[in-house]
Amino acid sequence: MTKAAVLGTGSWGTTFAMILAEGGTSTTLWGRRAEVVEAIDRGHENPEYLPGVRLPESLRATTDAAVAMEGADFVVLAVPSQTLRGNLGGWRPHIPEHAVLVSLMKGIELRTSKRMSEVICEVAGVPEERVAVVSGPNLVGELIRREPAATVVASVDDKVTGRLQEACHLPWFRAYTNSDVVGVELGGAVKNVIALAVGVAAGMGLGDNVRATLMTRGLAEIARLGAAVGADPHTFAGLAGMGDLVATCTSPLSRNRTFGENLGRGMSMAETIAATKQTAEGVKSCESVLGLARRYDVEMPITEVVVGVVHDGMTPSEAAVLLMSRTPKPERYGV
Ligand SMILES: NC(=O)C1=CN([C@@H]2O[C@H](COP(=O)(O)OP(=O)(O)OC[C@H]3O[C@@H](n4cnc5c(N)ncnc54)[C@H](O)[C@@H]3O)[C@@H](O)[C@H]2O)C=CC1
Ligand SMILES: O=C(CO)COP(=O)(O)O
Numbered sequence: 099m100t101k102a103a104v105l106g107t108g109s110w111g112t113t114f115a116m117i118l119a120e121g122g123t124s125t126t127l128w129g130r131r132a133e134v135v136e137a138i139d140r141g142h143e144n145p146e147y148l149p150g151v152r153l154p155e156s157l158r159a160t161t162d163a164a165v166a167m168e169g170a171d172f173v174v175l176a177v178p179s180q181t182l183r184g185n186l187g188g189w190r191p192h193i194p195e196h197a198v199l200v201s202l203m204k205g206i207e208l209r210t211s212k213r214m215s216e217v218i219c220e221v222a223g224v225p226e227e228r229v230a231v232v233s234g235p236n237l238v239g240e241l242i243r244r245e246p247a248a249t250v251v252a253s254v255d256d257k258v259t260g261r262l263q264e265a266c267h268l269p270w271f272r273a274y275t276n277s278d279v280v281g282v283e284l285g286g287a288v289k290n291v292i293a294l295a296v297g298v299a300a301g302m303g304l305g306d307n308v309r310a311t312l313m314t315r316g317l318a319e320i321a322r323l324g325a326a327v328g329a330d331p332h333t334f335a336g337l338a339g340m341g342d343l344v345a346t347c348t349s350p351l352s353r354n355r356t357f358g359e360n361l362g363r364g365m366s367m368a369e370t371i372a373a374t375k376q377t378a379e380g381v382k383s384c385e386s387v388l389g390l391a392r393r394y395d396v397e398m399p400i401t402e403v404v405v406g407v408v409h410d411g412m413t414p415s416e417a418a419v420l421l422m423s424r425t426p427k428p429e430r431y432g433v
Contacts, residue, residue, distance in 0.1 A: 099124050100265055103166040104174040105189065107134050107159065109147045109238040109376060110202050111176030114266070117241075118174075119154040123265050127159040128166040135159040147376070151242045164192040172265065173197045178377045179205025179214055179287075186221040193222055198258050200230045204286035205379040206386035211393065213283040227255040230262050231279055233286035234337040235345030237352065241271070248272040250338040252282040274337060281333030284324050289343040290380030291387055292316030294358035294404050296347040298414050301362020312400060313347050318430070319398045323387070326394035353378040361407060362414050381408055399424060 100123045104115040107129030119125040129135045138144050138159035142152060160166050167173055173193055177185050182203065193199070199222060201214040212220075215229045234249035241247055251262045251273050259275040267273045276282055292312060299308045320343070321334045333339055346352045357378040360370040371381075384404045391398040403420055406412030412420075 100172070100261075101170050102126075102172040102174060102265070103128060103163075103170040104176055105163060105166065105185070106176030106202075107131075107138060107144060107147065108176060110236070111174070112138070112144045112148055112153070113238045113241050114174060114176065114202055114232070115157055116151075116153055117266050117268060117271055118172075119157040121265055121268055123172075125157055126166040126170075127157065128163045129159060129161060132161055135161050148238075148242055163189050167192045167194060167197070170194055170197050172200050172262065174200040174202060175214075175218070176202045179203045179379055180208055180382055182214060183207065183217055183221055186218065190222050193224075196228075198228050198230055198253075198262065199224060200232060200262065201283075202232050203379070204233060204283075204290055205383040206287045206390060208382055208386050211386045211390040213280065213287070215279055215283060226279070227253070227258065229253065229279070230258050231282050231286075232262070232266070232273075233282050233342065234274075235341040237345055237349055239349075239351040244270045246270050246272075248274060248337055248341075250274050250276050250282055250336065252276040252279045252338070254279060276333060276336070276338070278330040278333045280327055281324050281329030281331075282338040284327065284329055285320060285334055285336075285339040286342060287379065287383050288320045288323065288387055288401070289316070289339075289346050290354040290378070291384045291401050291404050292319070292343060293346040293352055293354040294361075294378075294380045294384065294408065295400050295417075297352075297355040297358020297360075298362035298404075298407060298417070299358075300355070301359040301364075302414050302418070304418075309347065313343055316347075316400050317343055319396075319400055323391055323394065323396050323398065326396045327390070354380040357381060358404075367408070380404070384408055 102123045102125045105128045115125050115127045203214045230253040253259045263273045403417035
């Protein structure tokens with residue numbers, strides 16, 4: 099029987115663990131807090147992140163990462179992107195020799211501008227063939243109701259994507275494979291930054307023309323960065339690119355979009371942070387995405403104003419004026 103450890107009992111970690119368990123994988127969640135772990139292990143519920151959702155009886159939970167990972171074929175990482183390096187350093191001695199490390203995270207590391215798979219290879223000391231990424235339009239608020247959805251599992255090793263696809267493919271959850279790890283990760287991380295921009299515009303009371311423009315030009319930014327970093331351009335037309343961008347930028351369930359909306363309505367950063375109970379990756383990753391763009395000399399004007407609004411005191415109105423007053427140019431997608 100396939101065995102998995104899912105490290106992180108937040109909303110996506112718990113939901114992905116539910117998917118694996120429902121597909122027949124023997125799955126154990128690891129969490130920091132004893133009360134959350136106990137509620138999942140004994141009560142089959144995660145009241146803090148997924149109140150009212152009945153989890154599979156077979157799903158186990160523990161506060162001991164070594165116990166969770168014992169004999170695991172897949173070690174699934176579901177903590178905030180900015181804490182991964184620290185967490186993984188502690189987990190490294192317990193990772194089984196042949197386990198595949200699976201990233202659910204949609205962020206870019208601050209300071210290094212590394213993708214999560216790069217951090218994983220570096221900190222866990224594993225080759226890229228032992229790393230996979232899951233990304234796509236996967237809003238947890240819909241998945242917990244078992245509404246139909248699709249995702250992408252990516253790895254440079256076809257055998258790995260095949261095994262992971264098999265483990266998480268359900269009648270209501272459809273997994274596609276892709277070998278373009280770079281594109282799948284960039285699509286997932288940068289769409290959060292664009293969702294912040296779309297949220298700010300919505301909060302300012304602006305309508306669908308603005309939303310469509312930000313999403314379309316946002317996709318152009320993602321594709322330009324992807325081309326420079328070495329992604330396959332086709333990935334951005336797929337579920338981990340346009341698919342996730344559409345879901346996140348249009349759904350009130352998105353934490354990133356909601357964060358932007360609160361800023362656009364005039365809330366301060368401190369008030370917005372206080373109102374945000376879960377991880378909104380774009381808030382930190384907008385800076386590392388911009389760092390990556392500058393390293394590759396790629397122009398990302400929407401990302402720049404998001405950094406301005408979120409971190410540098412720019413007002414939403416100033417951001418709108420900056421974007422609208424850029425030099426007129428031909429429309430180009432990608433490079
Ligand atoms: N929730 C969603 O709809 C989806 C989320 N994602 C991505 O999944 C990743 C995880 O997000 P969520 O589960 O949604 O976030 P969350 O905020 O619901 O949960 C985060 C989890 O990490 C734990 N955590 C926080 N700081 C920690 C630390 N220093 N050390 C160890 N654990 C720590 C929290 O206790 C919590 O269990 C993010 O990168 C997110 O972008 C991807 C697809 C869908
Ligand atoms: O990545 C997501 C959906 O695919 C979730 O988006 P948020 O983190 O903005 O809620």
